[in-house]
Amino acid sequence: MKTNSNSYTIIYSAVIVVIVAFLLAFVFQGLKPQQDANVALDKKKQILNALNIRDLSNEVADKIYKEVVEADEIIDAQGHVLNAGKPGGEQAGFKLESKDYKAGRLALYVCKVNGQRKYVIPVYGMGLWGPISGYIALNEDKATVYGVYFNHESETAGLGAEIKDNAAWQAKFQGKKLFAGDNDKAIALGVEKKVDDPATQVDAVTGATLTSNGVRDMLHEGLSKYLVFLNEHSSNQ
Numbered sequence: 001m002k003t004n005s006n007s008y009t010i011i012y013s014a015v016i017v018v019i020v021a022f023l024l025a026f027v028f029q030g031l032k033p034q035q036d037a038n039v040a041l042d043k044k045k046q047i048l049n050a051l052n053i054r055d056l057s058n059e060v061a062d063k064i065y066k067e068v069v070e071a072d073e074i075i076d077a078q079g080h081v082l083n084a085g086k087p088g089g090e091q092a093g094f095k096l097e098s099k100d101y102k103a104g105r106l107a108l109y110v111c112k113v114n115g116q117r118k119y120v121i122p123v124y125g126m127g128l129w130g131p132i133s134g135y136i137a138l139n140e141d142k143a144t145v146y147g148v149y150f151n152h153e154s155e156t157a158g159l160g161a162e163i164k165d166n167a168a169w170q171a172k173f174q175g176k177k178l179f180a181g182d183n184d185k186a187i188a189l190g191v192e193k194k195v196d197d198p199a200t201q202v203d204a205v206t207g208a209t210l211t212s213n214g215v216r217d218m219l220h221e222g223l224s225k226y227l228v229f230l231n232e233h234s235s236n237q
Helices: 006-050 058-068 098-102 167-171 209-224 227-231
Strands: 069-075 081-083 106-113 116-126 131-138 145-152 190-192 201-203
Touching: 006 058, 006 131, 006 145, 058 069, 058 106, 098 106, 098 116, 116 209, 131 209, 145 167, 190 209, 209 227
Parallel strands: 190 201
Antiparallel strands: 069 081, 069 106, 106 116, 116 131, 131 145
C-alpha cells in the first residue's frame, strides 16, 4: 500500500485512534480504585464535618469515621429500616446516591459523639448554577441541629460557594430547631434573607440570595422525607 495514498492515511489514523483509546481505557481502569477511594474518603469527611469533627488528615478521618458511625442504615419514608447497615458505615446507606434518595431509599447515619447519639441525614438540591448537597446532624431528640455541612459543584466563589467554604456560616445552624413550636408536621429549619424566627432560621449568605434559597428548599424538601422517622420518639431507637 502506498504510504501517500488516502486509504493508507485513513487506516493509519484509525489504528492510532484505537491504540490511544485502549491506552486511555487501561489507565482509567488502573486509576479507578484510587479515585473511588478518594470519593469515599471525601464523603466521610463531609459527614464528620456535619458532626463538628473537622480539619482531619486523611488517615485520621478514616479512623474517626469508623469509630463514630455505628450504622449506615437505609430507611423508607415510613421510617421502616430496609437495611440496618453496619458499624463503620460503608456498606449500606453510604453507597446510596441522589437517585436512590429520589426513589425513596433514604440513608441514615446513626452515630455516637462523646457518648451521645447523633443522627446524620443527607440532603440534595439545586443552587444557582448546579447541584448542591449537604449533611444535617441532629441531636438524639431528632429536633435540634447539632451541625451541618454543605457542598456544591459550581456556585460562585466568594458568594454562593460560601455555603461550603464558610465554616462560621455553617456554625450558625447549631442549636436551631427543625420545627416551629409544637408543629412537628412541617420542617421550619431554613435560610432566610430576613429572619423572622431565630429558633429555626439562619441568615442567608450575603450576596447569594438564590443559592441560599436553594439551601432553604433543599432543607425543607430533604428533611421532609424523614418526617416519620423524626417524629418517632428517640426512646424507641
